[in-house]
Each structure stands twice: as C-alpha cells, then as structure tokens.
Amino acid sequence: MSEQDKTRQTAGGRLGGAAGPGGAISRRGFLRRLGAIGAGAAVFSTAICQRARAQYGAAAPDGPTLEQLTAMYTDMLKIRMWETKIKDLILGGGFRGVAHLYVGEEAIAVGVCHALRRDDYIASTHRGHGHLIAKGGDLGRMLAEITHKATGYCKGYGGSLHITDVSLGILGMNGIVGASHLFAAGAAYGIKVKGTDQVAVSFGGDGSIQGNFFSSAANSAAAWKLPWIGVIENNGYQIWVRAADVYGIVDLAQRAQGYGIEGRVVDGNDVLAVHNVARYAVAKARAGGGPTIIECKTYRWYDHYGAGGAKIGADGAFGLGYRSDRELRDWMAKDPIPRFRAFLVAEKVLAEQRADQIAAEVRQAVEDAAAFAKGQPLPKPEDGLMNVFAQGAVALRAG
Amino acid sequence: MSEQDKTRQTAGGRLGGAAGPGGAISRRGFLRRLGAIGAGAAVFSTAICQRARAQYGAAAPDGPTLEQLTAMYTDMLKIRMWETKIKDLILGGGFRGVAHLYVGEEAIAVGVCHALRRDDYIASTHRGHGHLIAKGGDLGRMLAEITHKATGYCKGYGGSLHITDVSLGILGMNGIVGASHLFAAGAAYGIKVKGTDQVAVSFGGDGSIQGNFFSSAANSAAAWKLPWIGVIENNGYQIWVRAADVYGIVDLAQRAQGYGIEGRVVDGNDVLAVHNVARYAVAKARAGGGPTIIECKTYRWYDHYGAGGAKIGADGAFGLGYRSDRELRDWMAKDPIPRFRAFLVAEKVLAEQRADQIAAEVRQAVEDAAAFAKGQPLPKPEDGLMNVFAQGAVALRAG
Amino acid sequence: MAKSMTYAILEAIQGEMRRDKLLTLLYEYQKPVAGGEKGAINLEAEFGRWRVRFCAIDEQWIVGGALGMSMIGVPAIAHIPSMTTFIPYELMFNHAGKLRHMTGGQAAFPMVLWADMAGRIPLQGAQHADAGLESSYARLAGLKVVIPSNPYDAKGLLIAAIRDVDPVIFCQYPVPASGQPVPDEPYVVPIGEAAVRTEGGDLTIVGYAPQTVEIAKAVAELKKEGITAEFIDPRTLAPLDGVMQTILKSVSKTGRLLTSDDGSYSFSNCTEIVARVAEALPGTRIKRLAFPDAPAPGAPEMLSYMRVDAARIAAAARKLVKG
Amino acid sequence: MAKSMTYAILEAIQGEMRRDKLLTLLYEYQKPVAGGEKGAINLEAEFGRWRVRFCAIDEQWIVGGALGMSMIGVPAIAHIPSMTTFIPYELMFNHAGKLRHMTGGQAAFPMVLWADMAGRIPLQGAQHADAGLESSYARLAGLKVVIPSNPYDAKGLLIAAIRDVDPVIFCQYPVPASGQPVPDEPYVVPIGEAAVRTEGGDLTIVGYAPQTVEIAKAVAELKKEGITAEFIDPRTLAPLDGVMQTILKSVSKTGRLLTSDDGSYSFSNCTEIVARVAEALPGTRIKRLAFPDAPAPGAPEMLSYMRVDAARIAAAARKLVKG
Ligand SMILES: Cc1ncc(C[n+]2csc(CCOP(=O)(O)OP(=O)(O)O)c2C)c(N)n1
C-alpha cells in the first residue's frame, strides 16, 4: 500500500482530499491505475483522471477496460431509467407493489459490483434494485417480481423488498436493516471453508451499522481476516432521522477502527472513486488481506419509500418535511451519471453519439421490461402454501 | 485535560507508560492528584506515587482520603477473603450453590466503586461478588443468598449469578454476558431524564464487548453523552477462549473509538490507577462530558467457574488445560492487595499493625458471615410461585 | 370523526406523561405525532427530546435502554416497528420477565414494550406482513401481553400498561377506528379482562385485532341465518386466567368453540385458549381457524387465499353448529 | 458403557463432516470433544480450525454466520449455549424461516441450530435453568424443530437435520444415556416421526426430553396398579403432522390424554398437541401438566415443588382413568 493510501486509510480521511500520486503520471501509469487491482493500487478518483487528462489529453482505455467502463455507464443508466419508470408507474396509480428507490445512488452499486466477478456474492437491502441490476439482474423479471407476477424472480412471493437472483450470487435483498452485513460475513466465512478466492460484499445504509448484525459481521471478519467488504451507503437519512442525531461519529467508516478493520470514506457519487476503492478492497480480500469497510457519501433523490413529493416525468421528490429542496437540488447537481458521461466522453471512452445511443437502448429495454411485466400471469392462490420447505406444501388452516 | 492525558486517551496508550507530570511535583500537588476528581485530573498511578514518595518522603494523605484509602484496602481484603472462603466451602463438598470467583481482580471493583457515590448505579456480571462487596454489600446476606437461603439478598431465588442489593444502586448481577452494559447505559439515559448528576457504571469481561448489548450501549451513550462508564475487566480469557483468537484488536478499549467514545487502558491490578481513571471518568460524566470506556488488564486466579484445580487453604487454581501455571504465578506475583498494602504502609496511610488488624477483622467478618448464612432457613417451596409479578402468585401447574 | 388507533394511543401517552414527569418514550422513526378533531398531538414538542427520543435503528437499545431506565425508577415506553418485534425477544425473556423473580422481588421494570404488528397486509413480503408474534411473548414468564382491537381499548389498555409496575407488551395491530368513542380523559381498561362483543347461545367465537373485523361480519351474517354466536375478544393474552373465566362461562353455555387467528396455526395464539377449554370442558366441539404455518407471500392472490375471512368463519361456524 | 448424549452428537457430526467436506461447525466455548469407549472424538483436531471454529461470545454471529455460509452452499451447524437460545430468535424467524418462501424457492439454508437447553436444574437461577423454549421456535414458519430424549435419537435426528436442506433446530436437553445402544455408523431418525415408548390402552401420555425419565417411572408405577399407559415421545415438534398421526391413533384408542412438560404451562410445548387432539377427537379427557408460568428459582426446594415429577404424573393419570 502506498503512503498516500495509508494516510487515507484512517476513517476520517476523505478520498479526493490529498489524493493522487502528484503530477507526474505516465499514460501507461494512468491506464494501469485505471485497471489496477493489486493491493498497491487503491485509489483512482476523478481528480486523478482530471490531472491525467490535463497531462496526456483525452484518451480512452482500450481492451476490456473500455468495455467495462461502458458497461458501468450502461448499468447506471439502467438503474436510473428502470427506477424512474417505477416511480412513474407508482404515480400513475394502481401500482401492484412497493419500492424504495435508489435513484441518485447508482454510482455505488455500479462502482462496487463492477469490481466483482459473477461468482462473488453480494447481500442487499430494502433499497436494493440497483445492486441487483449492477450484478446483472434482468429488468423484465425484476419488474415482474415487484408487481408480484408468477414469472417474477421470486414468483411473486417476494416483491420489491426481497427480489433476488440467487444464481447471480445475490444473497437476497433483505427488509431487515443490517442483516445484509451479517449474511455476507457468513458467506465470507464460507468462502474460507471452500478455499476459493471469492469475496462477499454487503450493502447497508447509514442506518445499518447499529443494531445487532453489523457488529457481529465486523468482529468476525476482523478476527479471521474474512474476505468481507461492508459498503455503507450513507445517504444522510434513516427515513427522516439524521445520523448526527443518533451516532457519536461523523464518518461512519470510523466504526471500522473499533474492530481493527481498515475503513475508507469515498465520494459515493463518483463511480470511479467508488470502483477503485472497491477494486482495492476486493484485491486485498482475495489475497487474504481481510475486510474493508467503505463508506460512500451519497443522497437519495426520492422519499424513503414510494413516490411522495415526486412528479411523473420529473426527477426528484420535493417538499418533504425532513429535508430541504435546496439540499436535494445541490445533490442533484452532483448527479453521478452526467458526471461519468462527461468523463467518458472527454476521455474518448464514448463518443457523444454512442452515449446517446446507449441511453436510447436502455430506455427501450426499460419499456420492454415494463411491457413484459405487464403481460405476465398472476400467481396461483394455493402456491402460497408451497416453498415453505424444500418439499411439499403446508396445510391450509384458514377454513 | 492535560497534554499527557491526551496522549494516553487513545485506546492503545497504556497508563503508566509515559505517565506522570515529570519529576517536579509538590506534596500539595501529590495530594491534589490523589484526591482529584476534576476533568483535568485523570491519572494517578503507582509510578507517580513512587516518584512523589521519593521526592517528599512517605506521607499519608489526611482527612477523608485517608479513610477512603483504608476503606479501599478493607474492601479488597473483604472480596479476597470472602471468596477464598467460598472456594474452601466448595472444595469442602456439599456446597449449596455455585460461584464464578473474582479473586485477583479486586482492584477493579474497588478502584471503580470507590469513585462512586452510594446513589450511583452499577450493573454487574456473572463474576460480580466483588462489585457487590465494593458497593457496600453485606457479606452475610450475600453468602446466605449464594447458598439459596430464605434470608439471602434475593430470598434464595437468585444465587451467585443474580445476587444483588437494589438499594445500593446495583442493577443486578446478570448471567447473560454483556447485558450489564446495556442496562447501565439505559440507566444513564434515565439519569438524564431525572436531571441528576448520578452516573451508571457497567462491568463486563473481555467477552462482553461482542454480542448485541455492548454496541447498543456504546452508541447511545456516545450519541447523547450519557453518564455511562463501561468497565472492561480484561482477564485474558472467556472461559478458555483467548481474546486474540476471536477479536481483531488487542486493546479492547479501542472499541470505544468506533463509537466516538474516549477509551482508556489501565493496569487492572493497580487499585489507585483504576481508581484515578474511574474518578476522572465519573467527574467527566457528572459534568455532562459523556461516556468513557475503561479497559482494565487483569487475571483471575481461579477457574472460570467453581474451584477446579484449587486446594483448600491455598491460593490459585493450577493445572487448568487452557493456561499455564507459570502465567498464573506471574500474575499472582502482581497481586493487587499486597501491592496496595505496601503502598499504604510506605505512605504511612496505614501502620503495619493496623493493616494486620484490618486483615484480622475482615477474616472474622467472613467467618461471621459464613456462620450467619449456615444458620439461615431454607425458602418455602411454594414461594417459587411468588414474585413473578408484583402482585400475587401464579398457579401451580405441575399437578 | 372518531379517534384513530394512533390518536388514541398518543392521547394515552400524553396524559400519562403529564401525570408522571419521568415517563419517557424511546422510538425509532414512527413520529409520535397525530392530528385529530381534538387538536394535534406532538409529544416531542410538548415534552422535549429527552423524554421523547428518536433513536438509531437499534431496537436492542430502544428496549434495553427502556429496561435500564425503568430499573432506576424512570418508567419508559419502548416503541419498535413491526418487522423488528423479535429483536428484543431475548431481553424481554431473560431480563424483563425474570429479574423480579431472580432478585426475590427487589427489581422491577415499569416499562411498556409498544410493539407494532404488521398484520397480513398484501404487497409487502413476509418480513413486513406478519401476525401472531404475541404468542411467543405470551409464553414468557413475568410478562403481560395486551392486544387491543379498537381505539377505545387501545387507550385504556395502554394506560393500564403504563401504570402497571410489571413489564407489559402492548401489541398494536392495524385496526380501523370502530367501537366505543374514545373519551378525552385518561381511563383504564384492566389487564386480564376479556370483552364480550356480542352475546349468543349457539357457539362461542374468539378472536382479536384485525380478525375482529372478520368475525363481526360473520356474526352478523350468521344471525340472519338464525345462528347466534357469542363473540369474545380476549384483549389480554397473558396472564390468561381472567380471560378464561369469561370464555369458559360462554363455552359452558354454547358447547362449541371457534377461534380465528391471523397468526399461524401451530403453537400460536388461540391454541392456548383451545387447550384450556379442552381440559376444562371435555366434549366441547372445537374448531381453530388460522393462517397456515407459512410466511406471508406478497402477492395478494396467495395472501388472501391463506387468511381467515368472514366467509370462512361463517362456514366453520355453520359446520360446528349443524355438523 | 453406553455412549453419552454428547458423544452420540459428536459422532454424528464427525461422520457427516467426513462425508461432506464443507460441513462446518461454529461454536462458542463448549469444546466439541468427547471421550468414550470407541475412542475420543476431537473435531477440531480432525477437521481443522476453519471447519470447527470457536467464536467470540456472539451468538448472533454463530447463527447469522452459519446462515450466511449455508446460503452459499456451505452447510453449517451453529452451536449455542443454553442461556442464549433466544439471541438468534429474530434471525431464525425473519430470515432462516422466510427466505426460501420470499425468494420463490431460490434460497436455502442447509443449517442446523444446535441449541442447548438447560432444563430445570437447581442452584443456577432462572437464566440458566430454563426449558420449553422449543415451542417459541416451533411456531415459526419454515423451521423444523427436533428434540431427542436419548443418545440414539440424538444421533439419528442430528444426522437427519444435517442432511435436511431446510433449517432445523436441534434441541439438546440434558438427559441420561438411556434407550437403544448407539451404532457407530451413521443412521437417520426421520424428522416428523414420533416414537411409541410403551404401549397401553388406558391413557396416552406425551412428553419428551428430561420429562421422559419421569414419565417412564410413572408408567412403570401405574402398570403395577393395573393401569396401562401408551407413552409417546414426539421427538419432532415442527412440523407436527406426522407426530399427530401417532398421537391421534393412540388417543382414539385410549380416550384420554395426559401431557407433561418441563416448559411453562401457557402457550407452550404440549399445548399444540392438546389443541389438535381436542379438535380432532371431541370428548377426549385431557390433562396438561407443566412447569408454572414462572421463572425457575435457584433454591432446590422451590424448584422441585414447581416441576412435574413421576409421582405427579402417576397421580394425574389415575385421576384421568378413574375420575
Ligand atoms: C432492524 C430494522 N429496524 C427498522 C426497520 C425499518 N426501516 C426500514 S428502512 C429504514 C431506514 C434505513 O435507513 P438506512 O440504513 O440509512 O438506509 P436508506 O433507507 O437510507 O437507504 C428503517 C428504519 C427495519 N426494516 N429493520
């Protein structure tokens, strides 16, 4: 680990503060950094990109990295557009489901999940659509599930809060705050037993570090250097409660220190910053270096739940009592998607036209997903008695 | 807080390391330090005493401090002799009770409880006899209780694990590891509601910082600056499990940092060191300065439970598989009681003769307690149906 | 407009907080604020943040903190949301319910665990649509469990719970604002007393909380057919002895018992009532309706297929009476 | 010398760990070590520390970790000590029991919660002398609960539990090494099947774990008096349907049911069995014996006054048969 990284590794240190290896960086160095996953790599932030660009002119990374960057951009758009569609459907009335929207936080799911292999595990939350999409979830089956259709991911049993695709290594979205951390740490233990180099990542909000689960995950991961990465999506609110009123710390990654875990704070609206810290943590975990806790500072554009304060065809939920519209507007100005697009275009990873085309394709995919979900059949009533156990059905006792 | 204190306040810093305000200290300064309870006071360790003594010759503090020091010595002896009696009774066979012996750790209970007022609260553990004695518990009623007699503190319902005197501000010994911390933090919240300047202290072993309770206590105490003091009695073992095998940290007070709490590490076999950190923490808490977590490094002389490996009339439990006899002997050489006695005698707080006399008195008190307990009546069988609720008895369902 | 359940509950707490200057509420995100005809209630605004404290997402703290406070004589209400009802289970079991006994009567927990219960609501998924959790609490020694089925009982039972020196679990299910009007003044509905909702001679029906809505419909339906049901709402699940007096009296008369639960079938709610009747009155014809031993699916089709409703209650009653 | 309960259990785990190279045990301080005639078992020595892991005092980890592992296909056994049996209650309730259903069958938890149960032992105090906790688990959807009463059943039920892809709670009460000899080889006692311990025609007695000792004594005593009891050990509490077939068959014959519990009376263990019999066979004469709804006091005088013993079982049986 470089010295710079070390200074940043204390929880208080903010990525992008004293960032980057000074001015002198070669193009090769820049690309290596972009693609680096070794324990020495660690930090690649927009600031570095900007400096690199200033020095070497716009330049697109080639090979798989190019693909990956494009895929990251595509996934961010997928989350944004798919969820915006949900929001519009809710506002349209008669929506057969619920949703905790992730819009505004896309950089985290995408930055983290694109540092993972398909066979790595993630454990998700009530606000987990984004994680699922970033890990490869199918938009149509997802929408079918959150409208409780028989062909949805969970055959209609689960809905938005529990939608999952276990075959993608997703240990479930979970409606119980904090449980994700514990299950991922458990999975990380299982990885050690299996002897593979997989990793297990849990997502959780700023509210997820208290309660019973986080502490057990963190201590075990620290004690036995488990390949666990705890991602704290700090969007400033636990429904309407502010962290500052219920915690004695400001940077939540500081919790890591009490367990002897490396804690990192990162700009959660900068997908490359998130991605690079995630890659660092993943490489470290694969190499047996143990866990990392990454706090990503971000903001949610909509209300905790549903679409209150939002309008069809417009972004953001305004007029919510617990936060100011101005605060929201400030954060919308830090929208991770145009920010990333601008970078990609400037770096010639994407031409403007291609970027537009991707947006159009994603928009179409979302419409297709909505149409697919709409046409899907409802579950059979008696299927509720199934899947309690692996075998058979339980008895109906209602009459 | 002085600069020295600041350096010591990080969890890693050990009391007695770079301790003390250098050589130049006046006798008045020494006495002030000994008696100090202001936030500026903080540290008074044997090292300081020794330096002070070297400079000013042996000198006994006068007034209440003298009494208090004598009382502390007396209480340490009470714990030691009362528990040694229990050990002998167990080994004698047919003992009507169980015990987790505290011998070796007396300096912690006494150092902490003598920094408290009678109206302050403590929450205790399975290894809590010492806490109860240091807070003023009656040796006879205690022994009656651990032998489940009708006139014991808990009328025979509780026994060793739950013996308590609520009128002394004791929130109960508790057989569930870690629960003490949560209840004390709750009491600390209640103190805030009442608006008094009381404090609430919880004791817990090195095993008590994991699990569900500690985290909830620490976070709440930190968030709202509750007058809570968490004392970690780190005796190196959780039954036979070593902390190093199950934690990612070495100094357990480091846990404090993750919550934004001041953590202190102290020599738990030095009663004055413990006492002074406790006084500092208590004064801080009374003044609204919030919680402190104090880790006291110590050792238990007997097995986790009962009297295995011990002999009647001899100290210590040898030949236990999980620890070496040598380790035990090293710690017995650090016995807090002769260490304190030597200090008191050297400082002319106590004459040798008076010290011997106290020991004889305590020995007699213990014998009296044993005789008292032996003569007490057994509970009535049907009383088990009482005290489930405040009113009445529950129905017998057994036949 | 009748007072809602929430309004009635907050009115109860407001009155008790005015009466007892130490009574404190710890809660999470469910703001103790309600508007009603009689004016808005805002507990934090009235009593300040120390006595009305929103907390981190940490139900272990909310309940454990309340226990610690109450042990030093600061009575406390711990309010936790429905999906977390079992997080403090160990605390209530091993501490709240046992400490008085273990200390020979020295310790007391004058606290109320105000536990939200979701009930079988659709489109949520199993973690947010549960019912019947009260029976896990009802079997723990040293705890009292009350379950109001309407705002009037809610206010009176909550005041009784707050004034009780023993720990009480107050279960709030979502029920509509039906029943008696709720007086503005404090009053007590005693813990341990059932309510006879309708009198009848053909069979006894027992159920509570959201099931009372279904039972009431079924009773009305049956009446049209000439079957008169005695409908008893237990209101208290623990201790049950007082409640059983009312139920046994009724079943001695009717000879038939039908129970109806939103909780799952096995080891649950009305099971204890059925067992006690069976012991005391052999020969009684008994039918227990309940949710199956399954989690609650999100899809409404599956969920409503599994839930007991008025039609099923009426059908079972007919069968008991005629079959 | 017969194999002890602990030996039988460790032998089961040893065999399964040899068979399945991923099976892992998380535990706290109760070393998985036992000596016996057939040689000592030391699981950590045989399988290494990763697969046999002692943990911090953190039952939430032990169970939650086992759940996480099992979700990725690493089957796990979580062993927790008796006083902590309800610490993982929420995990088993909201996650282990629901996730398969919530995910439409995708998720599975091939794990066993090996929960120690203290039983009503004297001189410990209420937190360390509890019984009956299994009924709180038995009412949770998606979980299986087994309770062996002797080493033979313990080994066979534990192997069944380990091989089951659904989460199983394996309750270990302290019981003496009685019953059938324990074969060295792995074998399965199927989950969901009761055992008829003695056959008889006058009444049916149901009970398990330490109560089987008292029941067996009472049955022998009654036999001398000419009363023949059919003694059934359910062995599984959830799912209960298979067990009930055996019990209902017996009660149809005897017409009388006596249950005997170390757990408390209300909302507990045999309550469900009583209720099911009452529904299915109206007219059955029923008596439920149990510990009172109270914590267990430490003093032996109080404790034994409260516990069901052979004399009380025999007395209740006589009354049922003759009264
Ligand atoms: C253990 C638990 N307590 C409470 C809740 C209710 N609840 C659901 S989401 C939520 C807020 C979560 O806040 P945070 O962790 O910051 O995530 P965010 O919603 O901001 O993404 C709460 C309190 C829950 N689901 N689980």
Ligand SMILES: Cc1ncc(C[n+]2csc(CCOP(=O)(O)OP(=O)(O)O)c2C)c(N)n1
């Ligand atoms: C929650 C919980 N888990 C397990 C136990 C069993 N147990 C009793 S004491 C003990 C060891 C405690 O170790 P430590 O906290 O270091 O205290 P010490 O005994 O060393 O004083 C354990 C595991 C318990 N009582 N409570």
Ligand SMILES: [Mg+2]
């Ligand atoms: Mg948040």
Ligand SMILES: [Mg+2]
């Ligand atoms: Mg210890």
